[in-house]
Amino acid sequence: MRAVIMHAPGDVRVEEIPDASVIEPTDAVIRPAAVCVCGSDLWPYRGIEALHGPTAMGHEYVGVVEQVGAEVRDIAVGDWVVGSFVASDNTCEICQAGYQSRCVHQVMMGSVGTQSELVRIPLADGTLVKTPGVPEADLIPSLLAASDVLGTGWFAAVAAEAGPGRTVAVVGDGAVGLLGILAARELGAERIIAMSRHADRQALAREFGATDIVEERGDAGVARVKELTGGLGAHSTIEAVGTDEAMQQAIGLTRPGGHVGFVGVSHDVQIDGLGLFFSSVHLHGGPAPVRRFLPDLIDRIWRREIDPGRVFDLTLPLEEAAEAYAAMDERRATKVLLTP
Amino acid sequence: MRAVIMHAPGDVRVEEIPDASVIEPTDAVIRPAAVCVCGSDLWPYRGIEALHGPTAMGHEYVGVVEQVGAEVRDIAVGDWVVGSFVASDNTCEICQAGYQSRCVHQVMMGSVGTQSELVRIPLADGTLVKTPGVPEADLIPSLLAASDVLGTGWFAAVAAEAGPGRTVAVVGDGAVGLLGILAARELGAERIIAMSRHADRQALAREFGATDIVEERGDAGVARVKELTGGLGAHSTIEAVGTDEAMQQAIGLTRPGGHVGFVGVSHDVQIDGLGLFFSSVHLHGGPAPVRRFLPDLIDRIWRREIDPGRVFDLTLPLEEAAEAYAAMDERRATKVLLTP
Structure with a gap:
């Protein structure tokens, strides 16, 4: 699959890497309808945060479930889903108190990378929230915003x-x-x-x-x-x-x-x-417990009460990720949506 | 009147100074039944906080009202009262939100000094809370504790x-x-x-x-x-x-x-x-808005539900203030009550 890899500050490339797949039985794999570049992705891009070798980038995502592991119960192939930038079981005491971003089993999606054609989602039942159906195309940017910046x-x-x-x-x-x-x-x-x-x-x-x-x-x-x-x-x-x-x-x-x-x-x-x-x-x-708010946020977006997708002022194909990073770095864009 | 004056780190004396009196029309003057030494009084005593010349010490107090200014409405001569270590009008927007320790007209009682035979209380109507009557002697340490450490x-x-x-x-x-x-x-x-x-x-x-x-x-x-x-x-x-x-x-x-x-x-x-x-x-x-809690705390003490006065493990006459400071500094006492 194609994926965005940062090799060094300022050096972002789109490369062929092995397809994402189910590793743990609680994983799902989704095909994102859209991903994006986050302000926090600019810290390593600008050399302010260290990179430890070539790194798969991105932590925001919305899309369709393609595979599920043997222990996934609530999410099924074909579901349209939104998830947070932190995977969480949503059952531990910390999650139940509303701090899913500090789940005792948390996985930072930035350590997985989501700017790619397929994305592995750990703890799929806890992490993913289903939309009421297949969204109209103009709702996708807003649902993507819910994944991190809105949440x-x-x-x-x-x-x-x-x-x-x-x-x-x-x-x-x-x-x-x-x-x-x-x-x-x-x-x-x-x-x-x-x-x-x-x-x-x-x-x-x-x-x-x-x-x-x-x-x-x-x-x-x-x-x-x-x-x-x-x-x-x-x-x-x-x-x-x-x-x-x-x-x-x-x-x-x-x-x-x-x-x-x-x-x-x-x-x-x-x-x-x-x-x-x-x-x-x-x-x-701290890191926002976006999962706490996702059902409500999806609902508000679905009813077209809010239009957070307006923060995206540039849309590019995934292949042009380098230009997406440059545009945000140079403040030519507030936030860039990438279509895999 | 007799008052505790700190001249330098480790140098605490009881001296004759002019009687406290009404200065502002919103002031009262009380005759404290008891005052005490606070852990925070030890910072200058130990030379960790700077002293700017001889300083009247103390910010905790309970006692009887002796004089009131012309604009004092709710407090009268003879009332038995408890107040916080911060004088406050209790009417400004910050007080009304429960942060009387940050009242827009706040006066830190530490800048007035309460370890003395008489004490001037600014903003008396806002600051002082009446007890239901004259307390029995064994309640006085607990009421004094309400003034700061309990609050x-x-x-x-x-x-x-x-x-x-x-x-x-x-x-x-x-x-x-x-x-x-x-x-x-x-x-x-x-x-x-x-x-x-x-x-x-x-x-x-x-x-x-x-x-x-x-x-x-x-x-x-x-x-x-x-x-x-x-x-x-x-x-x-x-x-x-x-x-x-x-x-x-x-x-x-x-x-x-x-x-x-x-x-x-x-x-x-x-x-x-x-x-x-x-x-x-x-x-x-931050500095505790003790005034917010005083009515409830006085009530619990009056009903003998709580006994916070137990933190006082040494009682001395005001004249022996130097020993009170030394005992707390050397950890021979947790907290010392002084009787003027």
């Missing part, structure tokens, strides 16, 4: 306790931040402040529900949000970047007793204990 | 979401940690793991509700708690020390999706962002 933005909004009467600030205007805005709106937030300097992303932020745009960053961004909130700060803040500056900004602009939901994979973030102590905020985040 | 341990247990079905771990066996154990028991926790190496404190921990004692610290302490919790970690963890080691231990021994409530004033704590990200815990703490 992650949604978790961030839930972790930040976005809801009625709340002012929500969103640090980061990538796909996750933009979908955090959409989630905050769906959860009933009264006011949503998007922190963004890019006109195209500001426009999409407004479409997704942002009521205010703040272009300032760092201390100036904190001051501006306080100014907009009677000097108190936001009730709820989504941190969707992962840098130290973004985290400090998120904590700084949240009022005492408020909530910060952070989902940007942390890079060189150091949180000063005394500063956090006197901030009096709640801090919660 | 702080209670907040830590609430921040850690201690409750039915939960396993709660408590890092720190000082007065706050011990009362965090009592709070967790009152909130219905199923199992309470006290982390302590001192036999006398272990005994009090068990009286307050601890079901397990762990003597190991650091990585060994984390491993032991995981062993006691099926490999998963505690649901809820109270951090009541404030050192980097204690914070790392608290985060490390909490399960994904669990809650850490931290109330030890942070000293040199640095939290690694990536470690926190992959811990998937909730982190919340």
Whole structure:
């Protein structure tokens, strides 16, 4: 099968590798209808995260089940499915508490690779969620978004306790931040402040529900949000970047007793204990338990209540994966969908 | 009036200073029935926190109102009252959300000093809570504990979401940690793991509700708690020390999706962002909004349901404050009550 392999920073190739197949009896193999490139795929692409030899890339996927292992009970060949970027049994105590991204049997799909013509899905019964039927073509980008960026933005909004009467600030205007805005709106937030300097992303932020745009960053961004909130700060803040500056900004602009939901994979973030102590905020985040939210998200997409697929602003065939990575790296695209 | 003044690390004296009096029309002046020395008073005593000249000490107090300012409405001369270590208006948006320790008009009582014969209480209507009457003498230590250490341990247990079905771990066996154990028991926790190496404190921990004692610290302490919790970690963890080691231990021994409530004033704590990200815990703490809990705590003490005053293991007259500080510094006492 054809698959996207990263050989070195900036060196992405599409190559022939052996077909994915059932290895464990709890595995399924799916044929993805669409996959995509994630912001986090850019860390190794830019040489910020180390690569250990040629690496199969990707962790997002939607598609049709082609094979199932002997112990798979709830998923059958021919099912149309969506799964999270973390495979989970969905039965352990941690999964049952809603933290499937930290399942005691978790498998990171990034370690399997999904940017390919076939994908092995571990723990298929726990991981995969069936759609109500075969989706119309225009729903596929939104279902694909549910696999990670929508589910992650949604978790961030839930972790930040976005809801009625709340002012929500969103640090980061990538796909996750933009979908955090959409989630905050769906959860009933009264006011949503998007922190963004890019006109195209500001426009999409407004479409997704942002009521205010703040272009300032760092201390100036904190001051501006306080100014907009009677000097108190936001009730709820989504941190969707992962840098130290973004985290400090998120904590700084949240009022005492408020909530910060952070989902940007942390890079060189150091949180000063005394500063956090006197901030009096709640801090919660990590790899999003997307599986917790998938049934609800699929339902909202199926009913066409939300259109998260709009974060994809470029679609390319899998063979042009190199160009997909380059376009995101150079910020020519927010997020690229690949059709295998 | 007589008051405790710290002149330098290790140099605590009782001296004559001008009587406390009403300055702002929202002030009251109380005559404390009892005051005490806090673990946090030991930081300057040990030279770890800087002193800026001779400093009036203390921030805990219970007693009788002697004077009120012209704008005080709800508190009257002769009332028996308990207040928090932070004066607050109890009406601003932050107070109304339950974070009176971060009131927009907050006054830290430590900046006023309460270890004296009279104490000025700013924002008296918001700060002071009346007891149902004149307390019997044996209730006074418990009411005094409510002013800080009980309220702080209670907040830590609430921040850690201690409750039915939960396993709660408590890092720190000082007065706050011990009362965090009592709070967790009152909130219905199923199992309470006290982390302590001192036999006398272990005994009090068990009286307050601890079901397990762990003597190991650091990585060994984390491993032991995981062993006691099926490999998963505690649901809820109270951090009541404030050192980097204690914070790392608290985060490390909490399960994904669990809650850490931290109330030890942070000293040199640095939290690694990536470690926190992959811990998937909730982190919340800071100066405890004791005022939120005072009516309930006074009620439980008045009904003799709880006996938090047991953390005082030494009582001295105010004149012997120097010995009180020395006894706590040398760990000859957990907490010392002073009678003015």
